[in-house]
Amino acid sequence: MAEVKVRLSGGGYTIHIAPGGLDKLGGLVRPLNLGDRVLVVADATVAALYGERALVSLRQAGMNASLAVVPPGEESKSLAAAEALYSQAIDHGLDRKSAIIAVGGGVVGDLAGFVAATYLRGVPFIQVPTTLLAQVDSSVGGKVAVNHPAGKNLIGAFYQPRLVVADTGVLTTLPARELASGLAEVVKYGVIADADFFAYLGANSAAVLASEPAVIGEIVRRSCEIKAAVVEQDEKESHLRMILNFGHTIGHAVEAATGFTRYTHGEGVAIGMYGAARLSSILGRCGGETVAAVAALLERFRLPTVARGCRAADLAAYLARDKKSVGGTINWVLADAIGRVAISSEVPEAAVRQVLEEITR
Numbered sequence: 001m002a003e004v005k006v007r008l009s010g011g012g013y014t015i016h017i018a019p020g021g022l023d024k025l026g027g028l029v030r031p032l033n034l035g036d037r038v039l040v041v042a043d044a045t046v047a048a049l050y051g052e053r054a055l056v057s058l059r060q061a062g063m064n065a066s067l068a069v070v071p072p073g074e075e076s077k078s079l080a081a082a083e084a085l086y087s088q089a090i091d092h093g094l095d096r097k098s099a100i101i102a103v104g105g106g107v108v109g110d111l112a113g114f115v116a117a118t119y120l121r122g123v124p125f126i127q128v129p130t131t132l133l134a135q136v137d138s139s140v141g142g143k144v145a146v147n148h149p150a151g152k153n154l155i156g157a158f159y160q161p162r163l164v165v166a167d168t169g170v171l172t173t174l175p176a177r178e179l180a181s182g183l184a185e186v187v188k189y190g191v192i193a194d195a196d197f198f199a200y201l202g203a204n205s206a207a208v209l210a211s212e213p214a215v216i217g218e219i220v221r222r223s224c225e226i227k228a229a230v231v232e233q234d235e236k237e238s239h240l241r242m243i244l245n246f247g248h249t250i251g252h253a254v255e256a257a258t259g260f261t262r263y264t265h266g267e268g269v270a271i272g273m274y275g276a277a278r279l280s281s282i283l284g285r286c287g288g289e290t291v292a293a294v295a296a297l298l299e300r301f302r303l304p305t306v307a308r309g310c311r312a313a314d315l316a317a318y319l320a321r322d323k324k325s326v327g328g329t330i331n332w333v334l335a336d337a338i339g340r341v342a343i344s345s346e347v348p349e350a351a352v353r354q355v356l357e358e359i360t361r
């Protein structure tokens, strides 16, 4: 089992990465000396596939585990869903030492984490991420949230888990499009921090797409390591952590302009990363070969690099809205080379316009 340690001011935690990790869950939770009662939260899809295995493992370790099921999909990241979970936590008799365990993708992780952060002013939280996106991104870093009708993730907290168990074996049932969505974030880690890892992804792309266990294990481990290193230096997102937003500025605009229905988050980020690479090249920060390398790897992973049919003006309007909400300047994450990025708020409007035109053609 590979382990990645996340060292934080308030203690830190370990990410355990291995196929079959789900069956070791009880044994990994036990040494944390929490209460015997635990509430497992999963969406209906994941509950049907993996709920029983999680419960069996926890019960074999002597825990009184019960399962709360929410409907699959982003709609479950709501205050209404959180309220239903508070009721189940009360019914199951959870006290301050009882853990809430998220088994699922980013939706369940964010929702269950928000409930754990607020129920009884905070109870222990454990993540068992089951999508690639959740294993390499949302389960690391301590951001938890629910959505508000006015926008995504508007109600949330920084709340660190006590333990993360990433069972790479469960990724075999993940639909190909969800796998690709997670791969976009994996490519991002290569671009922002590690040229060797970026090259590894290209050299092993066939094995990645075939979900070969050894390669998937390695990309989850390295991605967690990179995200953990950034989060350790900047727990609450003041500056350095912004590099994790590479590709997300344009990506969010693409997601929003298409009503969050046409593209998955990873697909939006893929388009955004290509756009950010092009922007970097227009500004003379990197050469065309960097842009070409980003595009080639994304295409290899069956991710889009352009948002055909979107209007540049619509994307510009979303960027302007974002700009307002963050205090008047957009902090662009730009690539100087594969493996090296910088943050800049001095980006001429005309260059942004050109990129938006290019990615919507």
Ligand SMILES: NC(=O)c1ccc[n+]([C@@H]2O[C@H](COP(=O)([O-])OP(=O)(O)OC[C@H]3O[C@@H](n4cnc5c(N)ncnc54)[C@H](O)[C@@H]3O)[C@@H](O)[C@H]2O)c1
Binding pocket: 043, 045, 046, 049, 072, 073, 074, 077, 104, 105, 106, 107, 108, 110, 130, 131, 133, 134, 137, 138, 139, 140, 141, 142, 143, 144, 153, 170, 171, 172, 173, 174, 175, 178, 181, 265
């Ligand atoms: N907290 C953070 O730092 C952070 C970071 C990135 C994204 N997010 C959030 O994560 C959410 C997206 O997460 P996601 O992409 O994991 O989506 P998701 O949780 O909706 O999961 C995607 C789909 O895959 C299914 N699924 C999950 N695991 C499966 C498996 N092993 N086999 C088969 N099907 C499976 C789910 O039922 C769901 O239908 C968004 O709400 C986003 O805001 C949070």
Ligand SMILES: [Zn+2]
Binding pocket: 137, 185, 248, 265, 269
């Ligand atoms: Zn993302």
